[in-house]
Amino acid sequence: MKGLLFAAGAVVALMAPGLARAETSCADFPKQILPHAEVTAASRETSGDKVLCKVSVTSRPTKDSEIGIEVWIPLNSDWNGRFVQLGNGGFAGSINSGFLRRVASQGYAVAGTDNGHRAIGTSASWALGHPEKLVDYGWRSLKETTDVAKALIRVQKAGGPRQSYFMGCSDGGREALMEAQRFPADFDGIVAGAPANYMSLLFANGAAQQQALAKPGAYLDKAALETLQAGALKDCGGESYIRDPAACRFDPKSLICKPGQTSGCLTPAQAGAAAAIYAGRRDPRNGRIPLRGISPGGEALGGGWPAWITGPDQARNSQAAGYQFSSNAFKYFAFGDPSFDFLKLDMGAQVDRAKARMGPIIDSDDPNLAAFKKRGGKLIQYHGWNDPAIPAASSIAYYEDVRRTMGDTSGFYRMYLVPGMLHCGGGNGPSNVDWLATLDAWVVDKKAPGPLTATGVGSSSGTQLLCPYPGVARREGDAWSCKAGKR
Secondary structure, three states: OHHHHHHHHHHHHHOOOOOOOOOOOHHHHHHOEEOOEEEEEEEEEEEOOEEEEEEEEEEOOOOOOOEEEEEEEEOHHHOOOEEEEEOOOOOOOOOOHHHHHHHHOOOOEEEEEOOOOOOOOOOOHHHOOOHHHHHHHHHHHHHHHHHHHHHHHHHHOOOOOOEEEEEEEOHHHHHHHHHHHHOOOOOOEEEEEOOOOOHHHHHHHHHHHHHHHOOOOOOOOHHHHHHHHHHHHHHOOOOOOOOOHHHOOOOHHHHEOOOOOOOOOEOHHHHHHHHHHHHOOOOOOOOOOOOOOOOOOOOOOOOOHHHHHHOOOHHHHHHOHHHHHHHHHHHHHHOOOOOOOHHHOOOOHHHHHHHHHHHHHHOOOOOOOHHHHHOOOEEEEEEEOOOOOOOHHHHHHHHHHHHHHHOOOOOOEEEEEEOOEOOOOOEOOOOEOOHHHHHHHHHHHOOOOOOEEEEEOHHHOEEEEEOEOOOEEEEEOOEEEEEOOOO
């Protein structure tokens, strides 16, 4: 609470009459005095015919904090009056300046953060012995970025932004839901893509996946993944991707080799590993599955299971992104032990202890969005059905939890599940949607999103109809329409 009050105080200070003047020169930003933060650089940038001001800030809300922030502000008449804060990905550790530039060139004031540390890839060693940095990663850097960005925009533009949006996918989706839950007054609209909001449970699922693959003869090589994908597509529609994954009941045990069969089939151990990955971690104490596993249909695709679960081959299994994220999380977030081996993790009590330690900081699973709804906020969530990193079932679980908690959510919350899409994009299903424009139309024009058309390129060229959950796209002659689906 003290940190939240301190951050709020920073905004009040920046809004003082002495600072609130319009069209401050970009070169003058380093002169601004910020509580527990400083502008370290400011420069005029161009993107096409747009002139932008890039402002770099370092915020230190605690003695162990060093949060990097970038704010890009279109100058003169190039600004559309809107602010967008972009979420980060994975364990963060850097700022995607190129992405910020692209969004700013569309007329938005935009901000992003490194979440409070410098890191490469899937490493979480930065959290060892630095509990405040874990808090910065979990949620505090988000609030610092929001408050600093809005205040600097007010310094540059009289009146500040008319609308404020947050948009992110993966960890950025986790951050998006964190904003709706912890800071409901900060954004008029939020887009949460493939949110890792059950993050501590996702790490447990990752550990369970690797334990399943580590059993004798269970590793799923390229041929096994191709067999799984072909079998799932055949059983659940026969196209290049599964149109109605919720109705798919694919059982990998149906692919176990028959006597004399040596190809196009699985060993019993491989079928068991695949079944475990589809199902999700099972608690050995009661047999329950707290978070469902990966949906079938995209096992062998580039960006699919080899990238996230199996690695390129058995010798390089540990290179899989999911392997690294889960291993690092248990070492540095949960237990503070660089030698901890998650292949020996107890899937019951030990997972509970890990969740109790890191969950309150990194999870954004609170289903009570009443405050966000009351302030008029709008939330759009989307998720690829063939996401190999974060199961689409986790988005369904959160949506249903919110509905049970709040009743009818259609006035402020819509979710779309995208058939054939991998993690945040890619896959065999057309998946491109301008989510920001869709959100803007809902907030500004009061145009609630209904069925949307996703487009694609390459192997996923063409279009497909996306229906608000729980709707399902059904073909009627040559046309598609949304029909009621099962919850």
